[in-house]
Amino acid sequence: MSDWGAVVTGVGVVAPGAVGRAAYWDLLTAGRTATRGITLFDAAGFQSRIAAEVDFDPAAAGLTPHEVERMDRSAQFAVVAAREALADAGLEPGQTDPERVGVSIGSAVGCTTRLEDEYVMVSDSGKNWEVTPEFATDHLYRALIPSTLAVEVAWTAGAEGPTTVVSTGCTSGLDAVGHGVQLISEGAADVVIAGATDAPISPITVACFDAIGATSRNNEDAAHSSRPFDRDRDGFVLGEGSAVLVLESREHAARRGAHGYAEIIGFAQRSNAYHMTGLKPDGLDMAEAIEIAMRRAGITPDMISYVNAHGSGTAQNDRHETAAVKKALGEAAHRVPVSSIKSMIGHSLGAIGALEVAACALAIETDTVPPTANLQHQDPALDLDYVPLAARKNVNDIVLSVGSGFGGFQSAMLLARPGLASRK
Amino acid sequence: MTKNRRTVFSGVSAIAPNGSTTKEFWDATLNGVSGIGPISTFDASGYPVRLAGQVADFAPRDSIDGRLMVQTDRWTQLGLVAAARALEDAEIDPAALDEYDMSVITATSSGGNEFGQREIQKLWDKGARYVGPYQSIAWFYAATTGQISIRHGMKGACGVLVGEQAGGLDALGQARRALVDDATTVVSGGTDAPLGPYALACHVSSRLLTERQDPVRAYRPFDAEADGYVAGEGGAIFILEAEDTVRARDAGPGYGVLAGYAATFDPRPGSGREPGLRRAIVRALADARVDPSEVDVVFADGLGVPEADRAEAEAISAVFGARRVPVTVPKCLVGRLHAGGAPLDVAMALLSIRDSVIPGTPSLGELAPGIDLDVVRETRQATVRTALVLARGFEGFNAAVVIRSV
Numbered sequence: 119m120s121d122w123g124a125v126v127t128g129v130g131v132v133a134p135g136a137v138g139r140a141a142y143w144d145l146l147t148a149g150r151t152a153t154r155g156i157t158l159f160d161a162a163g164f165q166s167r168i169a170a171e172v173d174f175d176p177a178a179a180g181l182t183p184h185e186v187e188r189m190d191r192s193a194q195f196a197v198v199a200a201r202e203a204l205a206d207a208g209l210e211p212g213q214t215d216p217e218r219v220g221v222s223i224g225s226a227v228g229c230t231t232r233l234e235d236e237y238v239m240v241s242d243s244g245k246n247w248e249v250t251p252e253f254a255t256d257h258l259y260r261a262l263i264p265s266t267l268a269v270e271v272a273w274t275a276g277a278e279g280p281t282t283v284v285s286t287g288c289t290s291g292l293d294a295v296g297h298g299v300q301l302i303s304e305g306a307a308d309v310v311i312a313g314a315t316d317a318p319i320s321p322i323t324v325a326c327f328d329a330i331g332a333t334s335r336n337n338e339d340a341a342h343s344s345r346p347f348d349r350d351r352d353g354f355v356l357g358e359g360s361a362v363l364v365l366e367s368r369e370h371a372a373r374r375g376a377h378g379y380a381e382i383i384g385f386a387q388r389s390n391a392y393h394m395t396g397l398k399p400d401g402l403d404m405a406e407a408i409e410i411a412m413r414r415a416g417i418t419p420d421m422i423s424y425v426n427a428h429g430s431g432t433a434q435n436d437r438h439e440t441a442a443v444k445k446a447l448g449e450a451a452h453r454v455p456v457s458s459i460k461s462m463i464g465h466s467l468g469a470i471g472a473l474e475v476a477a478c479a480l481a482i483e484t485d486t487v488p489p490t491a492n493l494q495h496q497d498p499a500l501d502l503d504y505v506p507l508a509a510r511k512n513v514n515d516i517v518l519s520v521g522s523g524f525g526g527f528q529s530a531m532l533l534a535r536p537g538l539a540s541r542k
Numbered sequence: 543m544t545k546n547r548r549t550v551f552s553g554v555s556a557i558a559p560n561g562s563t564t565k566e567f568w569d570a571t572l573n574g575v576s577g578i579g580p581i582s583t584f585d586a587s588g589y590p591v592r593l594a595g596q597v598a599d600f601a602p603r604d605s606i607d608g609r610l611m612v613q614t615d616r617w618t619q620l621g622l623v624a625a626a627r628a629l630e631d632a633e634i635d636p637a638a639l640d641e642y643d644m645s646v647i648t649a650t651s652s653g654g655n656e657f658g659q660r661e662i663q664k665l666w667d668k669g670a671r672y673v674g675p676y677q678s679i680a681w682f683y684a685a686t687t688g689q690i691s692i693r694h695g696m697k698g699a700c701g702v703l704v705g706e707q708a709g710g711l712d713a714l715g716q717a718r719r720a721l722v723d724d725a726t727t728v729v730s731g732g733t734d735a736p737l738g739p740y741a742l743a744c745h746v747s748s749r750l751l752t753e754r755q756d757p758v759r760a761y762r763p764f765d766a767e768a769d770g771y772v773a774g775e776g777g778a779i780f781i782l783e784a785e786d787t788v789r790a791r792d793a794g795p796g797y798g799v800l801a802g803y804a805a806t807f808d809p810r811p812g813s814g815r816e817p818g819l820r821r822a823i824v825r826a827l828a829d830a831r832v833d834p835s836e837v838d839v840v841f842a843d844g845l846g847v848p849e850a851d852r853a854e855a856e857a858i859s860a861v862f863g864a865r866r867v868p869v870t871v872p873k874c875l876v877g878r879l880h881a882g883g884a885p886l887d888v889a890m891a892l893l894s895i896r897d898s899v900i901p902g903t904p905s906l907g908e909l910a911p912g913i914d915l916d917v918v919r920e921t922r923q924a925t926v927r928t929a930l931v932l933a934r935g936f937e938g939f940n941a942a943v944v945i946r947s948v
Contacts (some may be wrong), residue, residue: 163670217821221807227682228653228704233744237662240743242731244666247584247659251743259748259936262741263880264683265704267936273810278818281807281939282712283704285650285683306804320810324663325670326677383920387699389691391641394613394679403697410724447865524679525688527700 122414124310125378125536126301126479130199132315133473134170134357134463137179139202142473144482146488147509151462153355154340156317166333166421168340169319170357170464174203188257192227193318194272195360198476200274200311207364207376209309212276214370218309220279221272223362224294224314226287226468226523228264231320236261271311271362271478279307288430288523290314291361292531296385299364304324308370313362314472324356330395334431344465345492346429346458347436347504354430357464361476379479380517384415384532385412395524397434401442404520404528408446411530417516419450422532424487424512426474426519427504429458430465433497435522440500442520442528457505457513461491471521471529478517478533487512549718550788550796550948553632553781555624555765556889557733559774559876564627567886568893572921574904576875578757578772586740591751594737595761595774595877612689613676614689615654616775617735620882621686622693624779625729632781633793634727636694642756645698645725645822646691647716648779649709651880651935654681656738667923671847690729698725705844706935707804710777710884711943716804717782726787731888732881733777745773748936750847759905761878763844763871764851766790766908771846777882779888795948797892801928802830802944808937818940819843820857824943827861832928834862837944839900839924841931844871845878848910854932855913864914871917874905884933884941891929891945900924 128141135152136142145152153170160166160382172195176186179198186194191434236258240249260266268283280301284294291314298312307337334353345351371378388407392398412419425447428439444451459477481487486509501515515538521529555563559577561567570577579830580586581594605610605626611619625646629636636644651811658681664672679685684702691700699720702711710732736745745751752770754760761772788796804825806818818841827834843854858869872890879886884918894900902921909917929945 124644137883165670167701217806217811217818233658234662236744237659238666240740241663241666244668247663248588248739249743251589251746254743254747256747258744259746262655262736262744263704263936265651265706265935265939266707266937268705269939272807272938276810278807278815278821280712280805281705282709282805285702285704286687286700287682289683290684297716304719321670322658322665322673322677325665325673326661328670329673329675330678332678348722387701388642389646389688389697390702391691391695391697392694394685406697487845489599505544515887525684525686525700527684527688 122385123381124299124365125368126363126380127366127371127376127378128203129379129476130202130362131171131476132195132199132358134172138296141373146459146477147486149489149491149507151341151491153344153464159321165328165335166324167337168334168343168355170355171319171434172359172458182472189270190232192229192260192315193267195317196223196267196315197270197274199360200271203362203364204275209364212296214309216276216278218279218308219275219277220301220310221268221277221281222284222294222310222312223268223271224284224290224291224300224468224472225267225316226262227316227318229261230323231317232261234320234322250486267315272456275311275390277311277410281319285526287319288467288527289471289521289527289529290468290528292521295472295475296531299382310365310366311362311366315360316467316469317358318467319356319358342492344431344461346431346461346490347500348493349494349495349497351431353432355464357466359466359469359473361472370522378536380482380533380538383534384411387529390526392526399437401438401445404442404522405445407530411532415532419447421516422454422518423514424481424517425454425456426478427456428460428520428522429460436500440502451502455487455505456502456538457490458490459488474519478519481517482514482533482535485511548785549721549800550783550785550830551780551798551892552783552793552796553628553780554787554797554889554892555627555631555887556778557620557887558776559598562597562600571872571875571901576757578877585725590753591746592755592901593757593772595772597776606624608641613680615657615680617654617733618686620690620733620735620776621648622689625690628779628781634781638925639727641695641697642697643726644696645700645720645728647695647701647713647728647730648685648687649703649713649881651706651734652736653683653739654685654734654762655741659738671863705939706884707878707880708933708939708941709881711933711941712805712945714800720801721784726784728782730782731779734882735775736773736880737775760875761872762911762912763846765906766910768846768848768851771875772880774877776879778885798895799946799948801946802826804829817853819854822940823861824928826944830944832944837867837930838926839929840867840869840879841891841933842869843873845934851910852912855915859914865916868900868918869915870900870903871903874903887931891931894926894929895947898923898925913937915929918921
């Protein structure tokens with residue numbers, strides 16, 4: 119295996135149905151779903167009225183009134199997740215040279231909820247094109263520029279190294295974590311606080327997915343509406359949340375005797391250059407990303423124990439992704455469990471990739487594969503093992519996570535049990 | 543191992559308020575022609591800020607078909623046009639290259655905000671059914687990278703970095719990484735168009751924009767009368783290639799080399815620790831293996847806010863010594879273009895190398911007290927082999943790149 123990589127030494131999660139890492143893994147391995155009728159706003163006029171919402175009480179999560187005032191919901195999620203990850207890693211502020219600590223936070227739509235809320239105020243509910251700036255709150259500029267998500271995490275961690283927001287739509291989470299590992303591998307940082315956040319459950323986001331028919335309209339059965347790989351799926355279910363990881367160089371983690379959940383050993387991105395939302399059924403570009411990630415990690419398909427799928431719940435994705443996994447893994451594709459946690463926590467756009475990497479780290483730690491919930495009737499055109507309904511014990515030495523998103527972006531990441539590389 | 547092969551800028555395309563093509567922009571800049579003026583795209587009489595740097599004669603319809611026009615925000619149209627011109631400038635036909643060898647990595651600060659405002663207005667004024675099908679692909683921050691990738695068939699690793707004004711340099715750093723990995727050709731840089739009525743209202747809340755109304759004396763980096771900046775639109779897109787790729791295709795030598803890059807973040811407010819800009823400069827120079835004495839010009843960030851100007855001057859002086867290196871802020875002619883701003887500075891650095899000239903900072907009257915810099919006021923002839931470009935993003939981002947002659 120190659121030298122490229124980093125150790126995951128801390129995990130923090132704010133997810134639908136589960137604030138906190140332990141609650142999150144409990145939800146996923148129990149196969150519970152967190153999708154429900156939208157409560158965050160009155161969704162009566164919309165076609166899709168379902169979402170996977172976080173029951174989030176900022177004060178209970180430790181945020182001060184001032185922090186709540188200056189941060190969009192997505193930033194609040196990220197800060198709470200980052201605090202949990204830092205505490206989990208046992209990384210005290212000041213323990214590491216702050217100049218050697220970086221931040222890489224993914225987000226697809228930034229502070230869109232705050233932007234919309236304030237827009238309503240300054241435009242008299244959409245009546246005015248020229249708005250009234252004096253009606254804006256003090257922190258509105260912080261909502262316009264999603265870079266503030268990384269600012270908040272950097273302040274949380276006391277980081278003074280390379281800091282950025284990675285915003286590649288629905289692959290933002292995987293790409294931000296990949297970028298964090300890159301910063302460590304090239305020597306620009308010893309520690310990177312990496313993850314992603316999104317809080318897109320607002321009228322404009324729901325409306326824009328309504329307009330293209332991308333989201334599920336199974337409003338009568340919201341709890342079972344996210345149905346990846348099932349013949350009865352009818353679109354993805356919008357989610358929200360954040361996962362933040364503490365990544366460390368192998369040397370830095372070993373030096374302080376840190377517990378590693380997993381090592382990230384490979385990552386690759388490709389684009390389909392085809393369509394902003396469409397996917398070709400051949401899955402060739404995602405397969406290319408998976409193959410390059412394996413090559414960079416120095417592993418072969420038979421070494422992969424589990425595939426954490428993009429599994430968004432659209433027919434287009436299911437065909438595309440299944441073809442990609444089969445192309446990249448060959449015969450091994452038929453022996454490896456493949457599951458989609460979006461069946462339980464929905465699709466939180468840019469955040470989901472980081473939530474999935476967090477799930478992969480926990481899957482390795484606990485040797486458990488989370489299931490694909492709601493998978494009652496597998497689409498007959500799909501022929502992999504999608505782990506229906508119930509979690510499964512499995513020796514998870516090496517795990518693959520894939521993502522696919524608007525813009526045509528395809529990403530693949532490989533995680534391994536800590537120390538596996540040096541034992542080979 | 544190809545880690546040390548150099549990263550060459552083989553194509554440049556700038557679109558700026560004082561010139562919508564590279565040549566027009568450069569001529570205007572060397573002649574001190576400003577592109578800052580009263581906001582003309584909407585009625586800003588209710589705004590405390592009345593000036594902006596607007597690209598007046600940008601005609602995207604000439605090169606972007608109608609179908610794509612309705613699917614894209616102005617920020618993406620700026621990126622698409624600049625990317626096509628940069629490819630032309632580099633004499634590259636993407637169709638002739640392996641699609642997986644080409645990457646697109648751009649920066650943005652605020653995405654497709656005017657498109658987004660229009661759709662949110664429809665939603666709140668008329669109802670959910672009036673939101674169009676392109677909102678989902680036009681306003682999000684990855685739209686420009688995605689559209690450039692699709693238009694030119696570029697299937698390598700793509701990226702979008704956000705760090706307000708500093709993000710434009712982070713994109714170039716990321717482009718260099720892609721070339722180290724496996725790409726041969728990267729379209730990179732940044733554009734922004736944050737002048738829609740709502741975006742500008744958001745920006746006003748930062749309290750960093752000047753409320754002056756005289757275009758010539760509004761945005762005055764390092765000046766004793768500096769009191770904020772003017773926002774602008776535009777940016778620059780480049781073609782970056784590994785040096786062996788440029789040589790192999792028998793093209794010209796290119797404009798210059800991306801010799802060094804570094805990024806840092808400021809300490810938490812109130813920590814009393816030194817801001818991160820000096821470290822970014824030191825690291826970028828070390829990355830480029832360049833001694834400070836070799837730097838011929840610094841394109842400064844020049845926020846135009848007194849405290850920030852002083853902090854930047856201190857960082858520059860700490861590395862180079864007081865008044866030891868020419869410093870210039872030609873962006874006083876166009877405003878701050880956010881993610882497009884630093885790439886525009888890089889374009890100027892490359893053209894300075896080509897033409898042996900340093901563009902000036904005509905807005906400067908008297909240096910603010912405590913700023914001990916050799917600020918270039920008037921455009922001057924000078925051999926430029928090595929340029930340093932600095933950028934800072936709102937609330938703590940710092941980035942620096944070193945550009946050298948080929």
